[in-house]
Amino acid sequence: MRIYIKVIPRSSMNKVEKISEGEYKVKLTAPPVDGKANDMLIKILAEYFDVPKSSLNIVGGKSARTKMVDIG
Numbered sequence: 001m002r003i004y005i006k007v008i009p010r011s012s013m014n015k016v017e018k019i020s021e022g023e024y025k026v027k028l029t030a031p032p033v034d035g036k037a038n039d040m041l042i043k044i045l046a047e048y049f050d051v052p053k054s055s056l057n058i059v060g061g062k063s064a065r066t067k068m069v070d071i072g
């Protein structure tokens with residue numbers, strides 16, 4: 001399954017909000033430095049979807065705020 005994520009780094013809390021089917025907004029406390037936000041994104045999404053972190057893969061937008069993530 002492929003989903004689209006709008007990431008908001010340096011937020012006051014970690015939170016996943018569903019915008020529509022296949023689109024999510026994720027607030028992260030991590031800064032967008034040295035891949036820390038991407039690492040935190042994978043961790044938060046793994047908890048949200050109840051899947052192992054190894055089943056998540058950022059396939060597009062690694063350095064952008066809008067990302068494509070494959071689950072499964």
